Amino acid sequence: MRGPTRSHAGPIARREKMAPTKEAMPALPISVSVRLRSWRMMARSGGMEKVEKKQEKRESHARKSDEVDQILKEFNGFNLVAHNFLISANVDCGSLDEARRLFDEMPERNEVSWTALISGFMKYGRVKESIWYFQRNPFQNVISWTAVISGFVQNGLNFEAIKHFQRMLESGVMPNNITFTSVIRACTDLGDFGLGMSVLPLIVKVGFEDNVSVSNSLITLNLRVGEIELARRIFNQMEKRDVITWTAILDMYVEMGDLGEARRIFDEMPERNEVSCSAMIARYSQSGNAEEALELFCQIMQDGFKPNTSCFSSVIKALSSLKGLQAGKIIHGHVVKLGIERDLYVSSSLIDLYCKCGKTEDGRLLFDSIWEKNVVCWNSMVSGYSLNGLIEEARELFDQIPKKNNVSWNTMVAGYLENEQFDKVFEVFNEMLLSGETPNKSTFSSVLCACASLASLEKGKNLHGKVIKLGIQYDIFVGTALTDMYAKSGDIESSKWIFNRMPKKNEITWTAMIQGLAENGFAEETLTLFDEMRRTSSVAPNELILSAVLFACSHCGLIDKGLWYFNSMEKVYGISPNERNYSCVVDMLSRSGRLSEAEEFIKSMPFQPDASAWAALLSGCNTYADERIAERTAKTLCKLAEKKSGGYVLLSNIYASAGRWIDVLNTRKLMKEKGLKKSSGCSWVEVRNQVHLFNSQDGTHSQSAEMYEILELLKSEMLAL
């Protein structure tokens, strides 16, 4: 039989009911005690899989139970210590009902019996039952109070934990180091720095300010709320430090963005264990330093360290970002060999790995092989489908998720965005709201991005209002999405307003703003902001930023500056200029009349120049009336038009913009002869959150007849005036 919350081997002592005797309770022999303890330790350290394997080799589960029964019989059927051990052993294996049965049967219980059951219920999320026993517990000492407080914290009920801490103090029981550790953890999880630090005077009063566990939890509290200096001060003041202190301090440097220093600490740590190793690998992996994560993993393997499941899940994550399918398969082999493929962290990251490497079917096979899937497995598979363009499969699976969380919704929203089905983005977003799930930073950044793609200012403004209500408008992801949305919708002032108030900006934030300014024609501001970025931030210019800068230089007439930026792209920033960048330079030179230079520049391009480069030159030829170059350029454009479908339309447009109307007519004539049709233009307008499309050739809009009627009416009224 399986327990309610995880797989278990079943109750340990299925014994017949014995008549308990209260008198004559000799102490349990040490050998028995040790044997029971080792059983318990085994259950604890390795989980039931390990226990089951060991049992297969040595003795059957039933025999072990018989052995325990035998021991109990030897001691007149009842021994308090043995019973307590049995309760703990059952708790460790998740057989809570058997633990309770044993407890209820006991003729006499001590504080250990009570605490074992109370903490046992807490451990498996059965909070109400835990409290029921706690309230009836005659031994409400510091240990059982602490068991309840830490139990609340484990179950995410942090306010309850604090409340019980207050009640404990009111009842006159003094906290110990473990109580303080649990209470500080509750404050950390609540993100309440003030509350956490308000416990400090009591810690000093009771004399635990030098305790390693208490200091460790205080360091973590400070790091979580960004009080890095205070965390460092606590660390410096500690006389004794353990492996947990050192692991926590790794986080401090990661928080400061100094992974190099974190690695130095890791290398110099006086003591390392599998947790500190997995912490370092995870930090590399989470910060996008996949190669380092992989290297460290290999190194600790070479050093003979046995990686745990955390190491595996982090290294698989690193491999999926590197698209390391082959290495991933090797790791998968190790995982199977070690029998840890059932770990949900490992299997979820493996699904992600296969999908990120384009092996969606392999990901699905793995997904189907998992018996007890959690929501992360589902989300990983949904995400896998959508990133491989299988958005319908993603939606189908999404609909089957038994208990969706906000990541499930965000995955689906992001999936539609990635697959450019913007109307679906809003549809799922609305479904999400209706389901009662609260959107978060991730949701808003995706939905705002959809608004930016549609240049849908009304929807974007509406979402901005929601974002303000949640107080997340200057978050790096949301702020960037808002900056981009306003810029793409043409509201550059609002875009600048958000950008200027963002406390932290990354490469994408700067790109959105610089590109936004350039595309909205604010050339000088583009260049000023680019200079500011170089002076004040550590962000390196990327291809998009430099394209925007070139575009701005071209529009400002800053030819030499533009050429200087163009030349520095490869030399200084290591970015190979693309066709767009080359065309931009051609445009720049042509606009300023340096036509021969522009023509030479086109010829020097490392790839086949596209129509836009020649078009820019032709436009310049028209402005500066250079017939010779114009003729050559027009011929080349004609050849290009023949090669490409739709080339004539482009050519005709180019001639039109260059004012060469005879050539326009000739091109159109040529198109007619070849039986080509000009594609129709269209425009759209957004009314009450709905985008209405208008086609220039056919009246596709359902209400076009009514619209024309109203137009006629307006016309006649205007004429009457």
Next chain:
DNA sequence: TTAGGGTTAG
């Protein structure tokens, strides 16, 4: 009775 580490969305 406790503190440090892991997977999926942006």
